[in-house]
Amino acid sequence: MITNRRILLVVSGGIAAYKALELTRELKRRGAAVRAILTDAGAKFVTPLSLAALTGEKVYGDLFSLTDESEMGHIRLSREADLVLVAPATADILAKMAHGLATDLATTALLATDKPVMVAPSMNVRMWEHAATRANMETLRTRGIVVVGPVAGELACGEEGEGRLAEVADIVKAVEDFFEAAAPLRGRRAVVTSGPTFEPVDPVRFIGNRSSGKQGHAIAAALARLGARTVLVSGPVALPDPAGVEVVHTETAEQMLRAVNECLPVDVAVMAAAVSDWRVRDVAEAKIKKTKGAAPPRLELSENPDILATVAGAGNKRPRLVVGFAAETENVLANARAKRVAKGCDWIVANDVSPAEGVFGGDNNTVHLITGANDADVASWPRMGKDAVAARLADAIARHFGAIQ
Numbered sequence: 050m051i052t053n054r055r056i057l058l059v060v061s062g063g064i065a066a067y068k069a070l071e072l073t074r075e076l077k078r079r080g081a082a083v084r085a086i087l088t089d090a091g092a093k094f095v096t097p098l099s100l101a102a103l104t105g106e107k108v109y110g111d112l113f114s115l116t117d118e119s120e121m122g123h124i125r126l127s128r129e130a131d132l133v134l135v136a137p138a139t140a141d142i143l144a145k146m147a148h149g150l151a152t153d154l155a156t157t158a159l160l161a162t163d164k165p166v167m168v169a170p171s172m173n174v175r176m177w178e179h180a181a182t183r184a185n186m187e188t189l190r191t192r193g194i195v196v197v198g199p200v201a202g203e204l205a206c207g208e209e210g211e212g213r214l215a216e217v218a219d220i221v222k223a224v225e226d227f228f229e230a231a232a233p234l235r236g237r238r239a240v241v242t243s244g245p246t247f248e249p250v251d252p253v254r255f256i257g258n259r260s261s262g263k264q265g266h267a268i269a270a271a272l273a274r275l276g277a278r279t280v281l282v283s284g285p286v287a288l289p290d291p292a293g294v295e296v297v298h299t300e301t302a303e304q305m306l307r308a309v310n311e312c313l314p315v316d317v318a319v320m321a322a323a324v325s326d327w328r329v330r331d332v333a334e335a336k337i338k339k340t341k342g343a344a345p346p347r348l349e350l351s352e353n354p355d356i357l358a359t360v361a362g363a364g365n366k367r368p369r370l371v372v373g374f375a376a377e378t379e380n381v382l383a384n385a386r387a388k389r390v391a392k393g394c395d396w397i398v399a400n401d402v403s404p405a406e407g408v409f410g411g412d413n414n415t416v417h418l419i420t421g422a423n424d425a426d427v428a429s430w431p432r433m434g435k436d437a438v439a440a441r442l443a444d445a446i447a448r449h450f451g452a453i454q
């Protein structure tokens with residue numbers, strides 16, 4: 050359930066901070082992507098280097114670091130997560146959270162985030178029982194912050210009582226339970242196409258296109274993150290298989306269609322591949338040689354099957370929701386709306402792939418989601434990363450299935 054989930058781990062300064070290392074290892078072992086913020090006090094107990102080695106990522110700590118701000122920025126840091134986990138959470142950081150203080154990178158990210166937050170408090174029993182901490186915890190709980198522990202036992206200061214950080218296994222379990230409950234597409238099945246197709250000319254040459262597969266792959270990962278059992282039918286791309294997704298590798302449009310058909314029935318199909326419209330009619334069995342003085346060969350093309358239209362017209366095997374893409378270089382909205390009708394799909398994601406936009410191969414995308422025939426059925430999203438487009442589309446799909454409000 051936590052494979053591929055992005056967790057922003059905030060490590061604040063308490064003796065239990067060393068357990069954040071084991072926590073990181075356990076979360077990573079289950080496939081989560083962990084990025085860490087280490088407070089100044091936290092860095093007195095564990096080093097940024099240990100956390101960086103375990104997360105496999107840069108560790109953030111300084112709100113005023115010019116490089117960090119230009120590379121990542123504290124707002125992005127706080128938003129590019131599915132869950133923000135504060136472990137251990139000291140009385141100090143909990144108080145700052147309750148009162149909305151933003152005095153360092155950790156508290157600023159916690160104030161700026163729009164993502165769910167979980168805290169695992171750890172402190173001396175008197176501090177935990179103090180009226181101020183009680184009131185702060187009440188405030189945080191009312192805001193929907195999930196609290197794990199603390200538990201009773203011998204404390205580092207020698208006293209006995211409630212205040213120990215919950216066991217690492219219990220924090221991991223709480224994270225798993227959280228994602229289990231937050232998997233609105235659990236029980237749904239999805240198929241996604243992605244990337245280009247390569248249509249052979251002869252054994253060494255092909256007709257292809259510039260699609261990188263980044264958008265389609267991100268959509269498959271986002272649907273899987275929401276709990277859908279997802280098959281990604283991919284054309285030839287230079288991308289790793291997304292975790293938590295079953296990937297079928299194909300080359301040609303005909304292979305892609307066959308693979309998609311084998312996935313049906315599914316609840317939702319998102320056809321993001323840039324399928325070649327044509328293939329070479331007679332593929333040469335041997336490499337076509339250049340003969341001196343002879344005219345260049347002529348390639349005769351035949352039309353490829355339209356995978357999107359085939360899926361949309363699949364009768365009783367038709368997915369309940371069929372989503373197409375419209376890659377356009379002019380009259381983006383008008384062409385996309387016409388394409389939605391022509392292909393028989395329910396939704397279409399329109400994007401401008403003019404070279405100046407840098408969409409093919411790039412990391413960003415500016416899209417319009419068209420969900421019906423009326424003007425009100427067009428939502429234009431601001432330019433954002435392809436991962437963010439994918440997450441937003443997956444949320445819209447989950448909402449469509451009534452799984453989230």
Ligand code: CTP
Pocket residue numbers: 242302320321322323324325326353354355356357358372373374375376377388392
């Ligand atoms: N598509 C498909 N099979 C094809 C061609 C396109 O499944 N043989 C799908 C794409 O995955 C996308 C949608 O159809 O979801 C629109 O693709 P696009 O390339 O924009 O449209 P085309 O149908 O190729 O139309 P044109 O090239 O004329 O714009």
